[in-house]
Amino acid sequence: MPFADAAVLLAPLAPWFDSLRRPMPWRAADLDAPHPDPYAVLVSEIMLQQTQVATVIPYFRRWMERFPGPAALAAATEDEIHGLWAGLGYYRRARNLQAAAAAIAADGFPRTLEGLLALPGLGPYTAAAVAAQAFQLPTPALDGNAFRVAARVLALEEDPRRHAGALREWLAPALAAHGPSRLTQAVMELGATVCVPAPRCASCPLQGACAARARGIQHRIPPAQPRTKVTEAEIHLAAIASGGAWLLRPPGAKGLLAGLWSWPWTGAAADTQGAAEPASAYGIEAREPAGWTQVYSHRREAVRPIVARVEPGAAPPGLEWVPEARLASLPMGRRDQRLREAVDAPGEPLTVAGLEALQAILQGVKASSPAAPAPGRS
């Protein structure tokens, strides 16, 4: 599909960004030169994947202080990395970042899009964003914000992701004309602050060039995505101690919870409130602290926590007894961190359903991993 010349349409973005850009600790002062610290750009872009700018800034500062370059990060322990990443979510990004740092420490920083794409954790968007900002390559980086801006400027009424290739071709000459780093960041900034889902066209530098605004259709571009179906679940999540150790599921190598330890859990049985038959008859002392709802992108989990102490025994398949002293430093997802913080909390007496859940876990019950949350960048 023929698009109007991007270098002309987007020209007002360059001076707008030069004068109004928000300060961010990873942004270079000189937008026309290669970035003095490509590693800082890489760290910021990995942290910004699915996390908002305001959240990332303090994490970025602490990270760069502790790991100022790829070699320092490559040599870090898992506990150190987890300590600095905890709370950002999607812990797999931290592991990918360390793997990328190790590759860079060994072989140098790749300075081509293909080389960047070969680093762990860099998809087409992140690789293009790093190439443009770190090395001034005219590689268009299309994330949700950039797709929205482009679709509106061109009055593209279909899902712009279906035209990703054509939009990259369209944008590349504009990057070359106005500076790859400057224009990449300008498009991101416009999408984050002005051309937001409810656009503020009156303060937009592109208002005279925007085809969607001219036709009054900017509010319905891009078209709404079909709603994701959210499943509901109720689980018992159990912190089980015995002989100075906690029973935990060690991290898997793949999947959404790769690199994270988790408490054993099992689906909640039909609610059986009231006092359980004496758990002590089974060698169990237990209580049920207050529960909560854990929200993920595709799943809402009603979590019913249990804290229990049991008589020593072999760990069920897939679980391990982990010394209590290690618990605080283990990398965990948010749900499991929350139970870690509640292991000393008071609770109600164990219910029959809770007792059955504990017995199921101790006898070895397989539990699958939930989906992870997906906050957006802005």
Ligand code: SF4
């Ligand atoms: S004029 Fe409005 S719709 Fe068009 S790019 Fe600017 S903010 Fe977005």
